[in-house]
Amino acid sequence: MAGNSTLSIAKLALTDHLFTSFPITPSSYILDNACGTGIVTSLIKSQHPDVRILGTDLAPGMIETFRAKARKEGWENVETKVVDSRELEGVEDGVFSHVVTNFGLTPGTEDTSGPQKIAKEIWRVLGDGGVAVVTTWAQRNFAGPLEAAALRIRPTEKPYSWDVPEEWARGSWLMKRLEDAGFGNRVTVKRVEGRMEAGSLEKLVDNLMGVKDMFYKGYSEEELARLTGVLKEEVKELEAYDEREGSVGVEMVAWVGFAWK
Template sequence: MSQPQPMDGTATFNQMAADYDALIGGATRALCQHVLTLMNAIKPIDTSSVVLDNACGTCVVTAEILSETPDVRLHAVDVAPNMVQLAKAKFGDRDNVRLAVMPGEQLDFPDDTFTHSVTNLGILFFEAPDKGAREIYRTLQPGGVAAVTSWARLGNFEDAINPAQRAARPNEPVLHKLPIKPEWFDAEHAGRVMREAGFQDVRVSTKQVRYGAATRESLVSVIVRSGRQTFLKDYTEEELKVYEAALDQAMETKGARYTMPDGNQGWGVTMDGIVVVCCK
């Protein structure tokens, strides 16, 4: 059998783009809501703010900010063209939102542009995270606040996806994994990168969120559907049946009911996020 390997970051997100909002199971949004609460306590986002949604994906951060401050000026950028295209479908007709394909390591903005800069679950996928951190510092105004996030623990993989893969392919020596370097699961590493970029006021914390969907069945379904396009694409139909049954069992055993970011009830497993808030 073939051995799944970590995928290139841009290729991963280009492939995942169409299913991304469902695939991330609300965890990105929950972490984003927490981050914005922390940032607003330091420097509130208002109509005079200029905000960067860096490594924006499908613009979860942008959507959350606009829901509270519709007239704020926002720039949303991502290295994956498919992600930006999906974001344009959501926000492309708004005069106060500018979208562009742009790597976080080479931001095409002048120094001191932004009052707020959010890189939510992006810097851990950068090819050169240190350079990306310096770009965040360079483009942030003095007195501005920036935040970057990462994962300390991927409960969706550890508690569900990986055990299901072991059940379907017990002799598979290498499991599929995201293109994240091990150091980005360490909160102190994330804080150190931002300090070395120039920030002196760096606040590191963790936040537990849930990866889920409205029901356990719908959560299993979206993982399998998306996986067929990526790490499950060479599975036989019999292996897929074993995988799906094991995934459902893992979600039942490790998961629980919870309140989703939209306020509705759902079913999910825990994820541990790393949050770094920096003031310039």
């Protein structure tokens, strides 16, 4: 459903010199924080198959998917834990050499203090001399077409939207969270560009329709059928939309924060 958008940002983060200047070694212990299906772990294991990793996530379903991927790929030295990133219960202080949180700093808006709690936990569990990497969205370019399509189907009804505070999309906001967590002036934030992509516009729209239970809850089958065509038109109108040989995509802009302890 994400169309490799979070993967594309993770690749940029983990190959940046600010990350690689803290090299992963056989003694490294890495936290894949809010690990989801294991995107970060997959990238790290492809280069460092023997390194020790703990994958944590609040959603048991995500952890089950992570474990299934670990079995399929034959990952060794990988553990998992169902735990809230706002309070990494059972995780000791200062045990990790690297902590990577790929789009896990803003899991929802119901707890506006959540991002700061997560940042403080990252600082707590990171060892002295370690590096933390945190990514957040600067532009959710796919959200506009979803909302615009809803208005075309139901013009008199306010569409569902990700009601994220505007400041959460700023690099300065991410930097402040990390600074106040304990990292102080040992923080750098970079703007990077990734891509949500698929083999065709039809497939890209199919991926976007994966959020229909949120954006289009209660829509009839007839309305959902009409949405597909409307959404194609709205996606193609995006300035961030492009077509390349073998794929179509939407540019996704993110912030990557690097912090040292």
